[in-house]
Amino acid sequence: xxxxETSAIQIKNKILSKEIxxxxxxxxxxxxxxxxxxxxxxxxxxxxxxxxxxxxxxDKKIENSENVGALAGIPVAVKDNICTKNLYTTCAxxxxxxxxxxxxxxxxxxxKEEDAIIVGKTNLDExxxxxxxxxxxxxxxxxxxxxxxxxxxxxxxSAAAVAADFSLMALGSExxxxxxxxxxxxxxxxxxxxYGRVSRYGLVAFGSSLDQVGTLSKDVRDAAxxxxxxxxxxxxxxxxxxxxxxxxxxxIDSGVKGLRIGIPxxxxxxxxxxxxxxxxxxxxxxxxxxGAQVVDISLPHTEYAVAVYYIIANAEAxxxxxxxDGVRYGYRTFKPNGIMDMYxxxxxxxxxxxxxRRIMLGNYALSSGYYDAYYLKASKVRNLIKIxxxxxxxxxxxxxxxxxxxxxxxxxxxxxxxxxMYLSDIYTIPANLAGIPGISIPCGFSKDGLxxxxxILGKHFEEKKLLQIAYAxxxxxxxxxxxxxxxxxxx
Amino acid sequence: MTYEVVIGLETHAELAxxxxxxxxxxxxxxxDPNMQVCPVCLGMPGVLPVMNKKAFEYALKAAxxxxxKIDEFTNFDRKSYYYPDLPKNYQVSQxxxxxxxxxxxxxxxxxxxxxxxxxxxxxxxxxGKLIHPEEVGADYSLVDFNRAGVPLxxxxxxxxxxxxxxxxxxMQTLRKILLYTExxxxxxxxxxxxxxxSISLRKKGCDKLGxxxxxxxxxxxKSVLKAIEYETIRQRDVLDRGETVGRETRLWDEVNEKSARxxxxxxxxxxxxxxxxxxxxxxxxxxWLRAIKDTIPxxxxxxxQRFIEGFALSGYDASLLIDEKILADFFExxxxxxxxxxxxxxWITNDLLREVKDRKLDIYHLKxxxxxxxxxxxxIEKGTISSTIxxxxxxxxxxTGKDPKTVVEEKKLVQISDEGLIEAIITKVISGNPDAVEDxxxxxxxxxxxxxxxxxxxxxxxxxxxxVNELLEKKVRV
Numbered sequence: 028x029x030x031x032e033t034s035a036i037q038i039k040n041k042i043l044s045k046e047i048x049x050x051x052x053x054x055x056x057x058x059x060x061x062x063x064x065x066x067x068x069x070x071x072x073x074x075x076x077x078x079x080x081x082x083x084x085x086d087k088k089i090e091n092s093e094n095v096g097a098l099a100g101i102p103v104a105v106k107d108n109i110c111t112k113n114l115y116t117t118c119a120x121x122x123x124x125x126x127x128x129x130x131x132x133x134x135x136x137x138x139k140e141e142d143a144i145i146v147g148k149t150n151l152d153e154x155x156x157x158x159x160x161x162x163x164x165x166x167x168x169x170x171x172x173x174x175x176x177x178x179x180x181x182x183x184x185s186a187a188a189v190a191a192d193f194s195l196m197a198l199g200s201e202x203x204x205x206x207x208x209x210x211x212x213x214x215x216x217x218x219x220x221x222y223g224r225v226s227r228y229g230l231v232a233f234g235s236s237l238d239q240v241g242t243l244s245k246d247v248r249d250a251a252x253x254x255x256x257x258x259x260x261x262x263x264x265x266x267x268x269x270x271x272x273x274x275x276x277x278x279i280d281s282g283v284k285g286l287r288i289g290i291p292x293x294x295x296x297x298x299x300x301x302x303x304x305x306x307x308x309x310x311x312x313x314x315x316x317x318g319a320q321v322v323d324i325s326l327p328h329t330e331y332a333v334a335v336y337y338i339i340a341n342a343e344a345x346x347x348x349x350x351x352d353g354v355r356y357g358y359r360t361f362k363p364n365g366i367m368d369m370y371x372x373x374x375x376x377x378x379x380x381x382x383x384r385r386i387m388l389g390n391y392a393l394s395s396g397y398y399d400a401y402y403l404k405a406s407k408v409r410n411l412i413k414i415x416x417x418x419x420x421x422x423x424x425x426x427x428x429x430x431x432x433x434x435x436x437x438x439x440x441x442x443x444x445x446x447x448m449y450l451s452d453i454y455t456i457p458a459n460l461a462g463i464p465g466i467s468i469p470c471g472f473s474k475d476g477l478x479x480x481x482x483i484l485g486k487h488f489e490e491k492k493l494l495q496i497a498y499a500x501x502x503x504x505x506x507x508x509x510x511x512x513x514x515x516x517x518x
Numbered sequence: 519m520t521y522e523v524v525i526g527l528e529t530h531a532e533l534a535x536x537x538x539x540x541x542x543x544x545x546x547x548x549x550d551p552n553m554q555v556c557p558v559c560l561g562m563p564g565v566l567p568v569m570n571k572k573a574f575e576y577a578l579k580a581a582x583x584x585x586x587k588i589d590e591f592t593n594f595d596r597k598s599y600y601y602p603d604l605p606k607n608y609q610v611s612q613x614x615x616x617x618x619x620x621x622x623x624x625x626x627x628x629x630x631x632x633x634x635x636x637x638x639x640x641x642x643x644x645x646g647k648l649i650h651p652e653e654v655g656a657d658y659s660l661v662d663f664n665r666a667g668v669p670l671x672x673x674x675x676x677x678x679x680x681x682x683x684x685x686x687x688x689m690q691t692l693r694k695i696l697l698y699t700e701x702x703x704x705x706x707x708x709x710x711x712x713x714x715x716s717i718s719l720r721k722k723g724c725d726k727l728g729x730x731x732x733x734x735x736x737x738x739x740k741s742v743l744k745a746i747e748y749e750t751i752r753q754r755d756v757l758d759r760g761e762t763v764g765r766e767t768r769l770w771d772e773v774n775e776k777s778a779r780x781x782x783x784x785x786x787x788x789x790x791x792x793x794x795x796x797x798x799x800x801x802x803x804x805x806w807l808r809a810i811k812d813t814i815p816x817x818x819x820x821x822x823q824r825f826i827e828g829f830a831l832s833g834y835d836a837s838l839l840i841d842e843k844i845l846a847d848f849f850e851x852x853x854x855x856x857x858x859x860x861x862x863x864x865w866i867t868n869d870l871l872r873e874v875k876d877r878k879l880d881i882y883h884l885k886x887x888x889x890x891x892x893x894x895x896x897x898i899e900k901g902t903i904s905s906t907i908x909x910x911x912x913x914x915x916x917x918t919g920k921d922p923k924t925v926v927e928e929k930k931l932v933q934i935s936d937e938g939l940i941e942a943i944i945t946k947v948i949s950g951n952p953d954a955v956e957d958x959x960x961x962x963x964x965x966x967x968x969x970x971x972x973x974x975x976x977x978x979x980x981x982x983x984x985x986v987n988e989l990l991e992k993k994v995r996v
Binding site for chain 1: 557560561562563564565566567568569596598600602605606607608659661788789790791792795796797798
């Protein structure tokens with residue numbers, strides 16, 4: 028096994044014990060990126076110079092026996108909708124092609140404080156709107172397991188970067204499944220924390236009441252480590268929770284004996300991919316063998332989740348994206364003829380089709396005379412969906428279901444069918460609407476050798492229990508250790 | 519045809535917080551463009567608002583002072599419209615759950631009190647300011663975001679006013695309440711207090727309201743009144759011609775004293791309000807509300823009444839004093855030191871206000887302090903200086919902030935009350951003006967005044983006038 032194929036915790040221990048220097052490791056990682064990235068296209072911007080500088084700093088600290096952070100020397104990739112001071116943050120949009128934030132997002136500040144090394148900014152669907160990373164204005168990211176397939180999205184660049192060992196971990200963001208779904212399609216671990224667990228300050232807003240920064244990693248223990256770093260209260264985000272962050276690792280190996288796992292009948296009522304179905308059934312058998320009890324539950328308002336989501340997310344997006352007008356930063360059209368012309372042309376030229384579609388849908392849902400019928404009603408149904416989960420969690424410790432109804436699909440296959448693309452998120456969206464945490468972990472492979480992900484959902488702020496349940500499965504299986512066969516790109 | 523004019527006002531007042539509504543930037547006025555900005559108030563990608571508690575409490579205080587009902591639950595909404603001075607192209611405001619609703623403001627016109635209902639009071643963020651270059655043919659405009667994000671209070675009245683004197687009284691009374699509660703400095707010249715009027719006409723006796731016209735860009739109270747008068751005539755002419763008044767928004771042109779149509783109702787914007795997801799709703803419990811109520815001082819009308827009853831001032835004098843809270847406070851400070859309300863009232867309403875006007879002084883930063891004015895009144899009473907000299911001393915005090923005693927000593931203004939000294943001067947004056955003495959003896963009373971004047975002139979006004987009168991009369995009679 029090559030060095031960069033190990034987990035973050037393993038590498039951190041090697042760096043701390045001076046078995047390898049952070050500087051040497053980061054150089055190995057960048058050599059690997061240079062060899063393979065042309066095939067994958069997971070990054071929009073690489074941060075090599077700064078990364079090496081940071082690695083030197085970490086090595087110096089270790090040499091001088093100074094305290095180092097929890098992520099000392101660990102290469103981390105960051106989704107390009109999370110603001111990084113002095114480093115391009117484009118949201119994979121032409122409208123922010125030239126945007127360099129003057130400030131760090133809360134999560135970036137935390138990464139830096141804990142001595143992580145930021146490798147680069149990863150590709151995404153423009154403004155995180157999509158489930159395949161095909162909506163990027165710059166490039167199409169390929170699934171490391173099959174270059175013909177999408178990595179999922181919208182955090183496809185981050186998921187592919189971890190799967191291809193370009194970084195040991197990555198940050199993504201979720202509005203409706205954008206961490207869990209690509210994690211599932213790329214065979215890595217992805218967490219969407221409870222709404223309010225991680226500060227949104229510096230995460231470029233899409234659907235503010237749904238957005239949350241999430242983690243992508245090679246295994247569950249690395250996820251626990253990264254989540255602990257980025258979670259916590261932030262004065263700059265009123266919606267972040269002032270609840271202490273536990274040590275997610277200390278009791279992670281407590282197992283699942285006696286725990287109750289809920290299986291929502293509505294999620295299994297629809298037909299989905301046979302391979303996914305079989306992987307899930309096998310996984311549940313493992314859990315039963317480990318002493319967990321599998322029980323049927325009902326989430327009766329599930330069928331409305333996708334519709335509710337696309338009203339709320341798009342309404343909020345239409346407002347959040349209003350600021351990209353060419354006045355203060357980012358793209359501005361050439362020689363506009365007055366202010367209205369500047370607005371029209373800047374936005375027409377700056378945004379891609381999917382973003383425009385959602386802005387229009389969102390504005391429609393909020394417009395006078397339609398607000399009550401769409402946004403207000405959607406908000407009410409959203410509350411019913413949340414109550415569904417509250418009731419379910421009175422009976423069970425967690426809910427398990429597929430992360431995605433299908434393994435990675437082919438590039439272009441769904442690009443012209445927005446509705447079908449929207450249904451990619453059918454299993455992930457309810458957690459965002461309810462604000463509950465979810466984790467996707469590898470649980471098998473399709474006949475075609477594509478990874479399959481299993482999703483575990485829990486109660487608000489019960490990430491610790493989710494990680495424990497996920498780890499119980501992971502240590503019994505080796506799906507997370509399988510590696511895609513990466514080819515060195517022709518020079 | 520006789521019409522009834524129906525007028526409502528929307529008032530915007532910038533709240534007097536040190537920092538902006540959602541970030542830590544300063545709200546100081548008059549700083550170089552874009553020197554008081556940060557990623558939050560510039561609407562950079564990824565930023566989030568954090569509510570300024572002080573601003574919220576100021577808004578709450580104003581709502582309570584305007585007798586509004588305060589709901590336990592209040593929330594913020596996004597109001598969407600595109601304008602280059604609005605960084606996010608939406609304004610965080612309130613629409614579905616205003617902070618205060620159904621209040622009122624009592625106004626007094628010619629001694630008659632009238633109640634104007636307040637529809638709602640809410641908190642929102644201020645926009646920036648466009649700067650259009652003066653050069654001919656410039657193809658750009660600039661934006662100054664220093665003001666963007668300053669907390670702004672909006673007070674919406676019901677259309678309960680019928681005449682301009684009511685509107686004037688409403689504006690003045692509202693301004694006084696905002697000043698008294700210290701939630702806004704209400705400086706119209708700095709734009710921290712602004713009004714928008716909506717006007718409609720209907721036939722006398724008709725219940726149904728006519729089509730409403732809103733007027734913006736009213737930069738002073740005078741403009742508000744002029745614009746209403748102009749609009750009344752315009753609408754009356756339209757109605758007299760048998761046409762209907764269109765619902766529209768008009769812009770007031772201060773220079774030409776005219777208004778022009780900005781947009782019609784059909785062109786009006788759909789603000790697409792929805793609850794601001796980046797801010798949590800605010801719950802106002804009993805305890806908090808009570809604490810806010812406790813901070814509300816005595817309001818102008820109540821204070822006026824107390825001045826009339828407690829200090830035996832005339833209604834006119836009391837009104838003059840309460841007009842500016844700072845003057846009323848000054849007055850009360852003086853009375854606390856020395857119980858001479860009438861004297862202080864005169865000094866403040868006459869001399870002080872005149873000096874302020876003549877010398878263009880800022881009443882918020884007066885150099886003279888209450889205890890100095892009290893000391894002045896005291897030395898007049900003691901006879902150290904005459905009341906004529908006192909005016910000169912006062913003028914020096916207000917300019918320099920010196921104590922009255924210092925001024926009197928420096929300028930050698932102590933009153934001459936030495937009988938021998940005065941008599942000596944009188945003797946000199948009498949011998950120098952035998953004709954006047956003769957005239958007086960013949961019965962011309964004016965002659966005595968002339969002689970007093972001569973004595974005062976000799977003493978540079980410092981002689982005790984009472985003594986001069988008495989001694990002179992005694993002397994010339996002989």
